Amino acid sequence: MTSMRTDLTSSATAPAEPAEGVAPTTGGGRVLAHRLSVGYGDRPVLQDVDLALPDGAVTAIVGPNGCGKSTLLRAVGRVLSPSDGAVLLDGEPVHRMPTRQVARALGLLPQTNVVPEQLTVRDLVQRGRFPHRGAFSRWTDRDEEAVAVALAATGTDEMADRLVDELSGGQRQRAWIAMVLAQQTPVLLLDEPTTYLDLAHRIEVLRLLRRLNEERQVTVAMVLHDLDEACRYADHLVAMCEGEVVAQGAPREIVTPELVEEVFGVRCMTVPDPVTGTPLIIPT
Amino acid sequence: MSITTPTLPSPAEETARRPLLPARRLLLPAALALAVLAGMVLALTMGSSQIPLWRALTAALGVGEGGDVFVVRELRLPRILVAVAVGGCLGASGLLLQGLMRNPLASPDIVGVTGGASLATVVAIGAGTAPVLLPVAAGAGALLATAVLHRLAHHTGSGGARLVLVGIGLHAITNAGVTLVIARIPVDRLGAAEVWLAGSLHARTWVHVTAVLVGAAVTVPLAFWLLRRLGALELGDELAVGVGVPVTRTRTALLVASALLAGVAVAVAGPIGFVALGAPHIARRLVGPTSPATLATAALVGALLVLAADLIGQRLLAPTALPAGVVTAALGAPYLLWLLHRMGRR
Structure with missing residues (x-):
């Protein structure tokens, strides 16, 4: 499976939204998952997942509850150890690298944190x-x-x-x-950074991440619940279902009624977002 | 459906909860260190006989009348140094354990760590172990109790009720063990065991000073070394992984450091309760979240508390002397009740 990305060049018109896709490039990327399998006890959650986070792009991981999207992000962030396969950072398996060294390349914001x-x-x-x-x-x-x-x-x-x-x-x-x-860190991993936030705060956080990506070329990968938001703010979408990656690529290329039905089991039509042109999901 | 409007804290609230200035984080430990020093000097002059300040100070240096020198250097100075070192170890131990468990009640004397040290020490006294080796026994007992606690109550959310319940159970079991050992102990060693169990600083000698200082010299640097990791660990396990803390190893190291600090203190002074609970709370109120200043403050507050408890114990019902552990228990128990009340209201 090839990873596609849209280059971010013309951001003058809508600074906080992804720009019109220029030329899709095959993304290698510093962070890769290779045949990654992760399980809790005997229960496998991820099986043979291949993933490439395109450098300098915003990637959103989407899918229904329990599909393993947080598990994937946490495995990439080395919070969970793979039962098989590996997460590679610049070609080296992260689980075998000194954790402090990984922490200088990968930033991780978990879903729940403790405030002393x-x-x-x-x-x-x-x-x-x-x-x-x-x-x-x-x-x-x-x-x-x-x-x-x-x-x-x-x-x-x-x-x-x-x-x-x-x-x-x-x-x-x-x-x-x-x-x-x-x-x-050149790469930021965020596990549901917008959960529990109201609309205004969700947009505030997503625009911030977008801006960090554009101004500082930070590679962002995040788990998002809302497919419309993911389409709007991400260059690269990873759609997951039952522990497997079903599709990955630019939102406007991969988000189709068929994919939404396959992944979420919802019948819908997609229309272009009037502001950004990215797909909007309208359940039918 | 409800409409929520953003609520801004009222000015009064904001003043009440204003964070502490960085300068305060430096000055407070320094001021406390001076207070501990002043307390030590004061304690040199006090006891069954009053010795004027100047004579007490020169006697401490070995100059002056033979009686003074003996009283100050052989009776009072060791006792004072043990009190300060024990209090410091207890304060530091509590700070590490509370931070690690993310629970203000997770103090070694509440959750059975001190109990484990007590049981091991009483067994060692019963077996006729030399006083120098008692810290080893106490340290081993504290470590064992910590391992059991960790095993049974690890990963139980932020409320941590389970941790405290398991700890209280562990404390009860070790207490029962102590009672059992006391019932079986040879009569000639019974007195030593009972005096020790009351948490007394009576008749501490330079042997005790050496033991506690050697213990502290190993464990206190370890505590400071682990402090930055503790600061990250407090924010959650996953976040700690994210910033590059080896979580499992760090947690084990913190547990060991906390257990050894408590064990060393218990070995030379017996179970002096509530200092490890209260000193870190006071330190956090005074200098804020986990930092080297907070650890230093917790240790200094602990030192001050034990020193004061011992002085109060000696003077309050003079000529009858109360062990320092009895004084801290009398002050600490109401504090614990107040703390539980306040936590219950949240």
Whole structure:
């Protein structure tokens, strides 16, 4: 299966949305999954999954509940160990690399995180510098700069001295994203970054990720629930069903009524989004 | 369907929960260190006989009247140093365990770690083990209890009720074990075991000082070394993996460090309760989330608490002396009740 991507060149007209596809290229990518199988106990969740995250693109992993999309992301982020196959980072299996070294290339934002009491946004973002610091090393100018850049990029600099547990859902999610950004990784993995957020906050987070991708060439891979949002904000879609990748490619090329019915079991028609031209799913 | 409007914290709330300034995170541990030092000097002058400050200080250096020098250097100084080191170890142990378990009640004296150390120490006393080796026994007991706790109550969500329940059960079992051993202990060693069990700093000698300082010299640097990892681990296991913490190894190392710190303290002073519970809470209130400053503060607060408890115990009902463990229990039990009440309301 070939991975397709749309290049992001003309973003002047709609800065926060993916641009019109130029030339689909076959994506190699720094992060690959090769015949990946993952199971909880005896129950296999993923079987023989091949995946390539196109470099410099936003990838969305979609599928019905329980299809293994979070499992795939967590396996790529080495939270889960494969029972078979491997996740490769620059050709090396991540599960055998020193975890700190992986953490300098792959940033991971899990779905649920714990907020300790008394923790300010700045404290949180500083903890993202972990893979760049030794146990006793001093806080350097580079660390300080990385934190400042992460705060500014996510618009959390104004709330840097506030406590994380008193922020609204959207603000809090931005603070977590800032923490992962401070890690300064070329690749970001996010597990359902918009879940539990209302419409305005969902769009805020997705536009932020889009902008990070365009301005900093960060490769983004995220699990999303909403297919319309995935089509709108991702260059590359990975559709999963029952532990297998059913289709991957640019949304406007792969999202068809047949695919939606196969993956979600919903009969629908697709129409072009009036703003971006990406597919919109209309159940029939 | 409900319409939710974003609620901004009122100004009053914002002031009440304003995060701490970085300067405070540096100055507070320094101020506390001075307070501990002042407490130690004060303790040199106090006891069954009052010795004026200057005479006590010179006697500590070995200069002055023979009686003073003996009282200060052989009776009071070891006792004070043991109190400070024990309190420091307890405070640090509690901070690590509470952070690791993400549960403010996960203190070694509540969840049975201290109980395991007590049982092992009483068995060792009963077997006639030399005092220098008691920390080894206590450390082993604490480690074993921690391993059991970890096995039975690991991964049980943030509420952590199960952890505390398992811990209370473990504590009860080790207490029963202690009672059983006491009933069987040779009469000539019974006194030593019972004095030890009350959590007393009475008659601590330089042997105890050496034992606790050697223990602390190994475990305290380990605790500081693990602190940045703990800071990441507190944010959730998956996030810790994401930033490059080897989670399983780190958790084991933190458990071992916490158990050894508690074990060392228990070995030389007996089970002094509630210090490991309360000192980290005070430290977090004073200097905020996990950082080297918080660990230092927890240790210093612990030192101050044990030192104060011992002084209060000696003076309150003088000439009858109360063990420090009795004083901390009298103050700590109401604190625990208040804490449970406050957690229940959340």
